Amino acid sequence: MSRIAATFARLRAERRLAVIAYLTVGYPRPDATPSLVEAAARSGADAIELGIPFSDPLADGRTIQATSQVALKGGMTVARALEAARAARATTDVPLLFMTYLNPILAFGLERFCRAASDAGIDGLIVPDLPPTESADLRRAADATKLDLVFFVAPTSSEVGIEAACRAATGFVYGIAVTGVTGARAHLDEGVLPLIASVRRHTTLPVVVGFGISKPEHLAALEGLADGVIVASALLDAIARSPQDPATQVSRFLRELRSAPAR
């Protein structure tokens, strides 16, 4: 059983919502990532998504655009992200996933990338500009190296699109909570609930909700409905407010996110 599947099986038995923390590799400093992964895992993150920065992140809002630019200016590359992942893996056993756009993977070489990611201790891949219809080559490379490959469903997805994503995905299905790009939002869009229900009709894989997740209230609203949440921009915003001590920010943010919602 993959590390991702084992984690969701355990959390399902405990009836707990998984929290997946997203970190841009090389943000806020080139060498920051391993210690932030360690801090996140100790502060309640059940899995961690490591974003390899890309120059043109067209599914991302302002926060991840900005963190990607900082990381790229600091010299982050695919090779260095692999080293950071390896160092992060040495600190924790939680599942680690790479999130990046297709072009850096193509430039590195699909098979070479998957092999190197798997060797570094990565468990899965998330590629937001790769729909199932274009994924055959990466799927082969991921399968050969035992990496899970996650696909998305969105509020605008057709039933056919939802079915295709559920059939193509391994690890979990990523439910996009808003019609829009990434970025912290005040309210959870109610439209995500029927989307989760649609996914359940097509797969027994876990459903994880991301885009806009920023508050304990959002987690409370998804408790018992989704299998997990991804928190990205809100966590990076917290780091940006106090970049000299990012590990403390990560720990505090994740602990507060897990606390009971304010009433």
Next chain:
Amino acid sequence: MTGPDQRGRFGRYGGQYIPETLMAAVEELAAAFHAAHEDEAFAREFEYLSRTFSGRPTPVYRADRLTDQAGGAEIWFKREDLCHTGAHKINNALGQVLLARRMGKQRIIAETGAGQHGVAVATVCAKFGLQCEVFMGVDDMARQAVNVYKMQLLGATVTPVESGSKTLKDATNEAIRDWVTNVRSTHYVIGSAVGPHPYPLMVREFQSVIGREARAQMLTETGRLPTAVVACVGGGSNAIGIFAPFYDDPVRLIGVEAAGRGLNSGAHAASITGGRPGVLHGSFSYLLQDEDGQVMPTHSVSAGLDYPGVGPEHAFLNDQHRAEYVSVTDEQALAAFHQTSRLEGIIPALESSHAIAHAMPLAAELAAKDIVLVNLSGRGDKDLDIVRGSSGG
């Protein structure tokens, strides 16, 4: 050679590399485009407005003094500079906005580099009373200020884009992000033969009126087909529009990319002649990227060519050797701009000046019986400040 296939592929190029949020929208768009393409009423409306609003057909013109200067083949221009709004961009803007109306979309967004596509879209939106927002890099807004004002006069909102290189690539990123957010109400009018399927196909079909007219006009005026057709290539919409109707003819097709300060300078925008295949803005094609797959900053004196990617059909034509791709520097383009102004009484756009700059030495190598047809894709009014500020004058 009338691709793409069902999945939007020209050989290995093209495809749909987009976020899931947009998948249903591009599928709906492909279906609407195919339905419109089969519908004679749509074709009639497009033809009627092309004639009465855009000013089609545009003439072909024998550039006598440039021909004498080159001292070889005859040089002819397809006069897209005479279109309403000053460039071929109106053809695609009109086609896509008509399609958006058919799909019931009330809001139109577009990206623009030089501002010609933005002005064309704002123009058609004004005509139909549609809400219009144009994304434009702040650097381009500075160098194309007149076009910004034109778009505003036409009732469009021009949204400055501060991210990345602050030019066309980033304007396209922002337009895509807006589309991801407002996809239910909004149609995104991509201005070049780039983007996910069905855009490259759609843009080619709306722009191929250029080549259909030019082919028939050259036969009428000269009794024969041109030896070569030359067009500038940024994303490649004017080039694909004039090339496509010549695919089955024994005619050389030559795309001219922007070599900026030179291909070895690192400051250029020549995707095919200086890049390698990758994925940007929804399709797989030639791309200016570094070793790590990051998209590189580009440079061209011409804002309309200042883009790191190129339409997937051009990538395919290049690999099939059906078209040739070459490049021309800023300096050469500026020289052609001045030469054409003085010798022909036509002030060409800096984009089109790249095509002329290649056509001159090409004509010199060819015989007097040969013909070089240049797509004069736009007029140069928008470029006067840039040219005045350059040393070439």
